[in-house]
Amino acid sequence: MLEALKPYKEKLPKKILAELDEKLEKISSQTRQKKIIEAVYEQYNNAKVEAGESVGLVSAESIGEPGTQMTLNTFHFAGVSEMNVTVGLPRIIEILDGRVNPKTPMMEIYLNKPFNKGEDIKKLALAIKETKLVDVTKEFQVNIVESVIEIVLDKEKMKELAITDNTVIKGLTKNLKGFAIKHKGNVIMLKYRGKEEAINEIYKAKEAIKTVFVKGIKGIKQVLPVKRGEEFIIVTAGSNFKDILELEEVDETRTVTNNIDEVGSVLGIEAARQTIINEVNKVIENQGLNVDSRHVMLVADTMCVAGELKGITRYGVVNEKASVLARASFETPIKHIINAALVGEVDYLTSVVENVMLNQPVPVGTGLPGLVTKIK
Amino acid sequence: MTDVYVNGRFTGTVEDGREFVNNARSERRRGNLTDNANLYYNELSDEVFVECGRGRARRPLIVVKDGQSSLTEQQIKQLEKNEIGWNDLVKQGTIEYLDAAEEENTLVAFFDHELTPEHTHLEIMPLTMLGLTTALVPYGNFNQSTRLNAGSKNQKQALGFYAANFSLRMDMDVNLLQYSQKPIVNTIMHEISDYDKHPAGQNIVVAIMSYEGYNMEDAIILNRGSVDRGLGRSTYFRPAIAEELRYAGGLVDEVCVPDKEVKGYKAERDYRFLEEDGIISPESAVAEGDVIIGKTSPPRFLSSLDEYNLAAATRRESSVAMRHGEEGIVDFVLITENEEGNKLIQVRIRDQRIPEIGDKFTSRHGQKGVVGLIVNEEDMPFSSSGIKPDIIFSPHGIPSRMTISHLIELVGGKVGALAGRYINGTTFDAENIDDLRKELVSLGFAENCTETLFNGHTGEMFTARIFVGNMYYMKLKHMVANKIHSRARGPIQLLTRQPTEGRAKEGGLRLGEMEKDTFVAHGASLLLKERFDSDKTIVPVCEECGLIAIHDEFKNKSYCPICGDNVEITNIEMSYAFKLMLDEFKSLGIYTKLQLKYKY
Structure with missing residues (x-):
């Protein structure tokens, strides 16, 4: 590090220090170097948020106001029918509420070197897609007299999806109890083994086996190979981050999902924080609005500080507030007041809402500094 | 089948x-x-x-x-x-x-x-596709349908000669336009609906130009000379009603000049217009607070017998007085009986309304606007023949709204006024515009209806020729006099001690949740506190138990109802709403203890 930079080691962030270090090397004059560093330090201090600035409220308003201009409802994904994405206000609400199951989970799967060229990408995509029994059958028949369910397999579809009869039978044995499985040509016969006259049971079983998992990765409802730049990626509807990352063809460094909770449990809270920021920014950009990313970052931070994902709801972030009055002024006041009364909670009046209620100066801005001397 | x-x-x-x-x-x-x-x-x-x-x-x-x-x-x-x-x-x-x-x-x-x-x-007839009021818009086929809608909606709010027997009626909250005229440019619907029997506007001269920026955003400029000569004058009638109600126990309201002993007696001055029978005399000019009908009622609660005997002595004042901010002249007094046979007194108060800044006017084409400035006649632009417009209408209202009929009516009105005839402007069946323009030339004016105007202040000629014509204008019932509202001090609510809400109750304008946020965002903490001071109270608090103590004004001593005299009691400033909340908690059995400490 340059000699002139040393006194600023603690005063400037690492990134700025590194940049200065690199750029200043070309300048030989010590005095000029010093001048530049001083100017940078001043600029850096000017850019800092002042103490007492109500950043949270400004963030809330800065995201909330453009939110009023957002379109409601979902848009259809370009090109493919039946594949739509939640965008606009509903998506923002979904993200900020910290919902575990988003309405339209999606993944963008990046692939490793040989696979991202586009050859056999369709095959790979279909291998990922969750296939249920109903997808590879022509018809289900119930023979009441013999208590048998006949499943007529669709050989063409099976060939397309590279599924053999055995995989189907394997899937059935795993998920079905109380039936004897017989296989004949493209027909699978399931004979009920229990007591006779159990028509109800058989009909129930007939409905149940339709959703028997045959092949692929659970939760991936649709796949769509897309060319992104030079390479091919797979966009999916439905998400199963953990299982997808385990595939050897998948580039686990770039593959993403929009399910924040999943990111949190697979990659950790920091990744979840970044996903919140990315997803919110995606919506804001999509709507042609302009919100400073730092507002979104602040929201993402508050959602993640606890080490687990917390939504901005009465069960999440708001529940963590220290003040009873602040919690009560949000939702379900009676619940909070009763609980506070039961344990004798103390409200130290440290934030805004409580002080507005009591008609005291709020501890932000000009209300923050106090006198050191006691007046008697 | x-x-x-x-x-x-x-x-x-x-x-x-x-x-x-x-x-x-x-x-x-x-x-x-x-x-x-x-x-x-x-x-x-x-x-x-x-x-x-x-x-x-x-x-x-x-x-x-x-x-x-x-x-x-x-x-x-x-x-x-x-x-x-x-x-x-x-x-x-x-x-x-x-x-x-x-x-x-x-x-x-x-x-x-x-x-x-x-x-x-x-x-x-093609006109049958339109409703009654929409058919009253001349040259409507030159307009967007939305403008026709707006035009007919506006006409419904216009002041006019609403009933020939108005002087005998006791209508609530009605307006009457003075000097109402039938339109020069009319439609067949005017004839069908006997519009000349109940007209609702006036034919005036309109110039389409800007004037010192006072007709921005749909505002219009009025000529003070025209206003002085009676343009847009209207009368506003409002009745005051009182009834001699009968109560249980044979008690009855009494219309009279209230006795000074009556509970709730106002200032003596407020009763000065009342005649012996307790009713105001006609043609007296009344203002805010003046009593119109003097009335006393029996006391509200008659539970104990002793009070019953004293009932006559403790009657309650229940006169009808002029509302806050209203004035007028007593027009008509009616004494009659209602269905129940109770004595009923109705007094009609009239108030002349001369156009002022903020009153709403409209043409028949959805081109409504509010008066932005009333200009002295000598400052109005004038033509070489000495014509000064009554209204200056902003040209910016035309392109985006595309109300071509507005412009055509100006041409038609001008021809009609000059030639001394009515112009048929029935939608789909009107007089040809080209013919009107030719006629305008024969009458000595420019074919495009423009005139050279001169600046009213300097006398200089305007470079641009100004579109001047005659058209039918209406005054709408929305007048500032009925809407103006301000408050510095005023009534408060009993429960919360916060200001009342609404103009009728002389209420405050709420600084709401989102407005509060702007103060917080600016960090204007002390300003925010001051804004919310409307219900601040000083409450003595016992430092021992943290409950609200009692201050005895007679002994000038504070004491705690629980801990007694020998405790530290401090006066604390808080919002009354919070004190109320503490009381409500107490009623729920929740002990809210206030812990006091020095803030600094």
């Missing part, structure tokens, strides 16, 4: 739906079936719908037979001689009313010469 539904309910089947419907219709035209019934045959579903319920919008059309209008020359002659009328035509089956469903089975021609054998009906 065709299913038949009557008023939406399945009733039976017929052999051939189309034939059935045709027969039923000709029976209806012959008068054998009520003309309230409408029949509709749906070819796709092969169903017949018969509707005769109420609430269907229907419109009249001339019946066409074999490509020939069933309205004969003979009938027209009879109509002209007034031998037959509309109802006769309906009875004869010449005109029939169709609802939305039956219209699906028809082919309607607009004009006589368009008729072919396929046509089933003929429009009486």
Whole structure:
């Protein structure tokens, strides 16, 4: 590090220090170097948020106001029918509420070197897609007299999806109890083994086996190979981050999902924080609005500080507030007041809402500094 | 077989739906079936719908037979001689009313010469597609439909000569336009609706130009000279009503000049207009707070007997007084009896309303605007012939709204005023604009209706020629005098000690949650506190138990009802709403202990 930079080691962030270090090397004059560093330090201090600035409220308003201009409802994904994405206000609400199951989970799967060229990408995509029994059958028949369910397999579809009869039978044995499985040509016969006259049971079983998992990765409802730049990626509807990352063809460094909770449990809270920021920014950009990313970052931070994902709801972030009055002024006041009364909670009046209620100066801005001397 | 539904309910089947419907219709035209019934045959579903319920919008059309209008020359002659009328035509089956469903089975021609054998009906007039007020918009076919809507909505709010017997009526909250005129540019609907019997506007001179920025955003400039000569003057009537109610125990209200001993007696001055009978004398100029009808009522609660004996002495004041911010002249006093036989007094107060800044005016084309400035006559722009416009209308209101009829009315009005005749501006059936322009030239004005105007301040000629014409303008019922509102001090609510809400209660304007946020965002903490000081109170708090203590004014001593005298009691400033919340918690059995400490 340059000699002139040393006194600023603690005063400037690492990134700025590194940049200065690199750029200043070309300048030989010590005095000029010093001048530049001083100017940078001043600029850096000017850019800092002042103490007492109500950043949270400004963030809330800065995201909330453009939110009023957002379109409601979902848009259809370009090109493919039946594949739509939640965008606009509903998506923002979904993200900020910290919902575990988003309405339209999606993944963008990046692939490793040989696979991202586009050859056999369709095959790979279909291998990922969750296939249920109903997808590879022509018809289900119930023979009441013999208590048998006949499943007529669709050989063409099976060939397309590279599924053999055995995989189907394997899937059935795993998920079905109380039936004897017989296989004949493209027909699978399931004979009920229990007591006779159990028509109800058989009909129930007939409905149940339709959703028997045959092949692929659970939760991936649709796949769509897309060319992104030079390479091919797979966009999916439905998400199963953990299982997808385990595939050897998948580039686990770039593959993403929009399910924040999943990111949190697979990659950790920091990744979840970044996903919140990315997803919110995606919506804001999509709507042609302009919100400073730092507002979104602040929201993402508050959602993640606890080490687990917390939504901005009465069960999440708001529940963590220290003040009873602040919690009560949000939702379900009676619940909070009763609980506070039961344990004798103390409200130290440290934030805004409580002080507005009591008609005291709020501890932000000009209300923050106090006198050191006691007046008697 | 065709299913038949009557008023939406399945009733039976017929052999051939189309034939059935045709027969039923000709029976209806012959008068054998009520003309309230409408029949509709749906070819796709092969169903017949018969509707005769109420609430269907229907419109009249001339019946066409074999490509020939069933309205004969003979009938027209009879109509002209007034031998037959509309109802006769309906009875004869010449005109029939169709609802939305039956219209699906028809082919309607607009004009006589368009008729072919396929046509089933003929429009009486294109104007019939419009409603009454929309038909009052001249040259409406030059406009967007939204503007016609706006135009007719505005006309409904116009002040006018609403009833010839207005002086005998006791209407609540009505306005009467003085010097109302019938429009120069009119439509056939003006004639049909006897518009000249109840006109609602005035013909004035309008110049389309800017004026010192005071007619931005749809504002208009008024000529003070015109206002002084009576433009847009109106009278506002409001009645004051009092009734001698009877109460349990034979007690009764009494209209009188209240006695000074009466509970709630106002200042003596407030009763000064009352005559001996307790009612104000006509033509007295009253203002805020003046009593119009003096009245006393028996006391509110008559629980104990001793009070009962004293009842006469402790009567309550319940006079009717002028409301806050209102003034006027007592116009008419009526003493009568209501349905229950109680004495009823109605006093009508009249208030002359001279146009002022903020009053709302409109043309008939949805071009409403508020007065932005009233200019002295000598400062108005003028033409070489000395014409000064009554209203200056902003040109920026025209392009985006595309109200061409507004411009045409100006031309038509100018021609009409100069030639001394009325111009027919009926939608789809108006006088030709090109002819009007030619006539304008023959009257000595520019073909495009513009004139050279001169600056009223400097006398300099404007470089641009200004579009000047005559048009019909209306004053709308929204006047500042009824809406102006401000408060510095005023009444507060009993429960929360916060200011009341609404103009009628002289209330404050709420600084709401989101407005509060702006103060917080600015960090203006102390300003925010000051804003919310409207209900601040000082409460003595016991430092021992943290509950609200009592201050005894007589002994000038504070004590705690729980801990007694020998405790530290401190006066704390807080919002009354919070004190109320503490009390409510106490009533719930929640002990809210206040821990006091020095903030700094």
